[in-house]
Amino acid sequence: MTAGAVQRTKAVTRWVGLAALVTTGLTVWLGLWVTPPAKVQGTLARLLYIHPPIAWVALYCAFGVAALSSLLYLWRRTRSLFWDRLGASAVEVGVIFTALTLVTGSLWGRPTWGVWWTWTARLTSTALLLVLFLGYLALRRVPAAPEVRARRSAVAALVAFVDVPIVSFSVDWWQTLHQRGTVLNPGLTLKVHGSMAWTMGLGFLAMTLVFVWMVMVRYRIEALADQVGDEELEISLSERWAEGDGPAPAPPRVPEPAGGGR
Amino acid sequence: MWRDALLVASKDVRIELRSRVALWQVLPFAVLVLVLFGFALGPGPATLRSAAPGLYWLAVLFSTVLATQRSVAIESGEGTRDGLRLSGIDPGGVFLGKAAAVALQLVAVQVLLGAGLVVLFGVRLEAWWLALVASVLATIGLSAAGVLYGALSAGLRVRETLLPLLVLPIVAPVLIAGSRAWSAAVSGAVGPGTSWLKILGPFAAVYVAVGIGLYGPLQETS
Numbered sequence: 001m002t003a004g005a006v007q008r009t010k011a012v013t014r015w016v017g018l019a020a021l022v023t024t025g026l027t028v029w030l031g032l033w034v035t036p037p038a039k040v041q042g043t044l045a046r047l048l049y050i051h052p053p054i055a056w057v058a059l060y061c062a063f064g065v066a067a068l069s070s071l072l073y074l075w076r077r078t079r080s081l082f083w084d085r086l087g088a089s090a091v092e093v094g095v096i097f098t099a100l101t102l103v104t105g106s107l108w109g110r111p112t113w114g115v116w117w118t119w120t121a122r123l124t125s126t127a128l129l130l131v132l133f134l135g136y137l138a139l140r141r142v143p144a145a146p147e148v149r150a151r152r153s154a155v156a157a158l159v160a161f162v163d164v165p166i167v168s169f170s171v172d173w174w175q176t177l178h179q180r181g182t183v184l185n186p187g188l189t190l191k192v193h194g195s196m197a198w199t200m201g202l203g204f205l206a207m208t209l210v211f212v213w214m215v216m217v218r219y220r221i222e223a224l225a226d227q228v229g230d231e232e233l234e235i236s237l238s239e240r241w242a243e244g245d246g247p248a249p250a251p252p253r254v255p256e257p258a259g260g261g262r
Numbered sequence: 263m264w265r266d267a268l269l270v271a272s273k274d275v276r277i278e279l280r281s282r283v284a285l286w287q288v289l290p291f292a293v294l295v296l297v298l299f300g301f302a303l304g305p306g307p308a309t310l311r312s313a314a315p316g317l318y319w320l321a322v323l324f325s326t327v328l329a330t331q332r333s334v335a336i337e338s339g340e341g342t343r344d345g346l347r348l349s350g351i352d353p354g355g356v357f358l359g360k361a362a363a364v365a366l367q368l369v370a371v372q373v374l375l376g377a378g379l380v381v382l383f384g385v386r387l388e389a390w391w392l393a394l395v396a397s398v399l400a401t402i403g404l405s406a407a408g409v410l411y412g413a414l415s416a417g418l419r420v421r422e423t424l425l426p427l428l429v430l431p432i433v434a435p436v437l438i439a440g441s442r443a444w445s446a447a448v449s450g451a452v453g454p455g456t457s458w459l460k461i462l463g464p465f466a467a468v469y470v471a472v473g474i475g476l477y478g479p480l481q482e483t484s
Contacts, residue, residue, distance in 0.1 A: 074479065131431040138427055142418050152414055155476050156428065159410060162468055163432050170435035170461045174442060 013220070017213045023206035030199040038196070044111055049199050051104040053207035058101050059126070061211050062094025063133070067161040070154035081226070084150035087157055088140055089218035091133050093211055098130045121172040128167050132160040146226060263355040263474075270351065270359025275366060277336050284367045288328045292371045295321040296378045307384055314383040315444035318375055319437050322404070325371045326433070327426050329364045330408035334416050334425075343416065343481075353478035357409060361473065365405035372397055388450030396443035396455075396462055400436050403466035407432050410473045413480045435465055 031049040038045035069087035072078040105123065106116045117123065136156050140149065278284055299317040303309050337343050346356060376393075379385040387393050411428045415421045439461040446455025 074476075128431055128434055131427075135424075135428040135431060138424060139414070142420055142424070144418075151479055155480055156411075156414055158476070159407075159414075159472060160432065162472055163435070166435045166461065166465055166468070170438045173457070173461070174438045 009216070009220070013213065013216045016209060016216060020206065020209035020213045023202060023209055027199060027203045027206045030195070030202065035195045035199050041112070044108060045196075047104055047108045048196070049203040050207070051101065051108060052200065053203040054097050054104060055101040055126075056204060057207045057211045058094050058097035059129070061208060062090045062097060063129070063161065063164070065090040065215070066094060066133075066157050070157040070161075073150060073154045074158070081146060081150060084146070084153065085219050085222040085226075086215070088153060089215045089222060091136055091157065092218055093214045095130065095133050095137060097207075097211065098126060098133070102126060102130065121168070121174070124174075125164075125168045125171045128171070129164060132163065132167075136160060263352045263358065266351040266355025267358035267362060270346075270356050271362040271366075272359075274333065274336065274360060274363030278332075278363065278367065283332050284329065284370065288325050288332070288367060289371060289374055291328060292321045292325045292375055293378055295324055296375060296382060300382060310383045311385055311448070312445075314379050314385045315448060316437075316441040317383075318379055318444060319400075319440040321375055322368065322372060322400070322440070323430060323433060323437055326364070326368060326404045326408045327429055329367045329371075329405075330412040330429065331422065331425055333360055333364050333409060334412040334421065338416065347481055353481050354474035356481070357406075357413075357473045357477035358470075360412075361402075361405040361409040361470070364409055365401050368401045368405060372401070385448055387447050389447045389452045389455065392452055392455050393444055393447035395459060396440055396447070399459060399462035399466050400440045403436050403462060403469055404433055406466065406469035406473045410469065410476065410480075413477060416480075435461055439465070 027049055031046050035046070035049075037043045038048075066087045069083040069090065073080070073083035073087065102123070105126075109118065110116050136153065139156050140153050142149070144152065296317060299313070299320075300310060303313055337346060408429055411425060411432070415425050415428065418424060439458040443455050443458040443462070446452065446458070
């Protein structure tokens with residue numbers, strides 16, 4: 001990437017971050033102070049302003065982006081490490097959001113259902129999804145050449161993604177056949193209107209912006225880490241050459257890491 | 263592709279027949295799991311009988327991990343992976359062959375486990391054909407998913423710890439559908455039982471197809 005492009009990307013990242021901060025702040029303000037407590041659930045319904053948006057980001061944005069970029073990486077004509085880094089960043093952020101989905105859902109479930117956890121289809125398949133993508137992250141942490149790792153990760157992400165509908169189907173059936181009649185999800189049948197609807201919409205926007213911002217930052221970290229790895233290799237190579245050649249020639253000038261640390 | 267698959271499968275099976283790893287390690291392990299579950303649940307026959315289908319499938323899942331690890335291990339020494347890649351054998355064929363060899367071992371495991379259920383847990387299958395169809399479909403799915411992930415983790419030093427983490431969540435639907443189908447087969451409720459085949463069948467088909475498609479790119483790595 002040219003220096004200009006790097007600067008531009010950094011500026012965009014900063015603006016997205018700012019927008020995420022503002023919208024999140026607004027959601028918190030509207031959600032905690034402006035909106036009235038709900039009729040049935042009281043103040044508990046305020047979790048509605050963040051829980052569905054977080055789940056939306058985790059289940060659709062993050063893993064959708066991850067699957068798409070893995071596919072684009074594996075397809076020869078669009079193969080580039082860009083897609084690999086994008087997919088990895090999306091999964092990493094997605095795993096955090098999935099965990100947050102479970103945590104916020106649990107916080108809401110305890111007072112509403114009386115338990116932290118119930119084996120409903122939705123909860124179970126979300127938990128399985130979390131474990132699936134933790135496996136992806138574990139695979140990524142195994143040291144390998146960037147291309148090897150990229151291909152491996154792309155395949156793993158796709159294989160995991162193919163599993164998602166099967167998992168949700170089977171868990172759905174398992175749940176309905178196993179413990180019929182305990183499906184209760186008042187959160188989804190709750191009537192939302194007026195300022196509450198606005199706040200919830202804002203929550204969706206805020207969480208999506210947070211997601212975009214986190215992925216952008218994570219992408220840059222990934223790119224910089226690759227770059228530093230390459231430079232370290234160059235430096236140690238030149239040092240080894242110097243050992244063999246007697247008087248050491250000047251090591252090749254290493255370019256400044258673009259956009260890093262400044 | 264099919265001829266290549268047969269070649270690879272017969273190679274793997276021949277290695278297995280000579281090394282007897284499945285016979286002396288995987289099969290005893292599967293039985294051990296059953297016995298340990300028995301200890302954990304206590305000797306009440308009613309509890310054991312109702313838990314038996316789930317335990318059976320858990321034991322099969324663990325055995326799948328072991329069999330898959332073994333299947334990868336026989337390709338890891340002395341550049342055998344390169345040999346296989348250079349032999350001009352179709353990657354889809356390699357995948358199918360290795361999956362078939364794993365499937366064969368899983369069949370042996372399941373025969374033994376089924377006998378274990380009857381002897382140790384006092385289970386009687388009312389609809390044995392349902393259990394049989396479920397097992398066949400699940401075996402295809404398990405061995406395909408297992409070999410696919412085995413290839414993914416091949417050549418990694420952390421393979422032993424990574425593979426279970428990758429494979430087990432993926433095959434969770436098989437555990438669910440397999441256990442439910444077997445429960446139905448034990449209780450004789452064939453109607454709801456057969457609907458679980460609608461998960462086992464597509465699972466097997468999807469992972470065989472994905473494996474044939476993606477095994478090539480995976481073989482090129484590392």
